[in-house]
Amino acid sequence: RCAALAPRLLRNSPALPGAPVPGRTSASSPVVTNRCGEELQLRRFSAAPSSAGVSYEQLKRLLAGRKAVVIDVREPWELREYGHIPGSINVPLGQVNTALQLAPEEFDEKYGGVMPQHTDNIVFTCLAGIRSKKALDTAVSLGYKDVQNYLGGWQDWEKNEPQK
Numbered sequence: 001r002c003a004a005l006a007p008r009l010l011r012n013s014p015a016l017p018g019a020p021v022p023g024r025t026s027a028s029s030p031v032v033t034n035r036c037g038e039e040l041q042l043r044r045f046s047a048a049p050s051s052a053g054v055s056y057e058q059l060k061r062l063l064a065g066r067k068a069v070v071i072d073v074r075e076p077w078e079l080r081e082y083g084h085i086p087g088s089i090n091v092p093l094g095q096v097n098t099a100l101q102l103a104p105e106e107f108d109e110k111y112g113g114v115m116p117q118h119t120d121n122i123v124f125t126c127l128a129g130i131r132s133k134k135a136l137d138t139a140v141s142l143g144y145k146d147v148q149n150y151l152g153g154w155q156d157w158e159k160n161e162p163q164k
Contacts, residue, residue, distance in 0.1 A: 052136065054123050054148045056160040063087050068123045069116040071096075073135045074154070078127065085125060085157050089113035093126070096135045100142050118143050125150040125157075 054062070062068035063086070070088040072079065079090055089111050091099045099107060100116070107115035116122045122144060124132035129151045139147045150156070 052147075052149055053151045056150075056152060056156055059085075059123060059125075059150050059157075062121065062123060068121040068148075069114070070123045070125060070150075071116075071135065072154075073124055073126045073131050078154075082127075082154060083158065085154070088125065091135075093131045093135055096138050097142070100139060100144070116144070119145060121146045121148070123148045123150055126153045128153045128155050 059068075059070070063070065070085060072084055072088040072090050073093040073096060074090070075092050076090060084090065091111050099111060102110070102115065104115040107113070122139060124135040124139070124147065126132040126135075129149060130153075132149045132153060136147050136149045152159075
């Protein structure tokens with residue numbers, strides 16, 4: 001009888017802000033005791049990465065240290081018309097799902113850059129951060145672990161980058 005209570009208790013509990021991601025334990029996780037005296041640890045379930053937003057300064061450091069694969073999900077005409085972030089790879093949003101499942105040599109041939117591994121730090125960018133958020137969600141659904149979104153996108157980059 002008590003075994004059936006645990007799922008119902010967890011299902012009816014509100015998500016708790018700051019609770020750990022599944023698979024990770026923490027001493028600060030809320031614990032409740034059911035009617036049978038068993039302690040249950042409450043967890044919030046989320047697939048979102050822990051640090052999803054990148055600023056201009058953070059992106060500059062990642063690019064300088066070659067610590068991230070930067071993928072611009074705008075259409076090719078947008079890059080020609082407005083410009084692009086040096087070192088970024090153009091994979092239009094509509095192709096992200098397929099592109100991230102290609103063989104590495106196919107990815108390189110089609111997009112002119114090294115295919116990110118599932119453990120690589122990937123930063124998605126677009127014009128203003130909307131499409132790149134969708135690309136981030138796609139990458140997470142495909143099992144990529146360290147994905148981030150350049151929140152300001154090309155508009156923020158252009159505003160902050162010194163003019164040459």
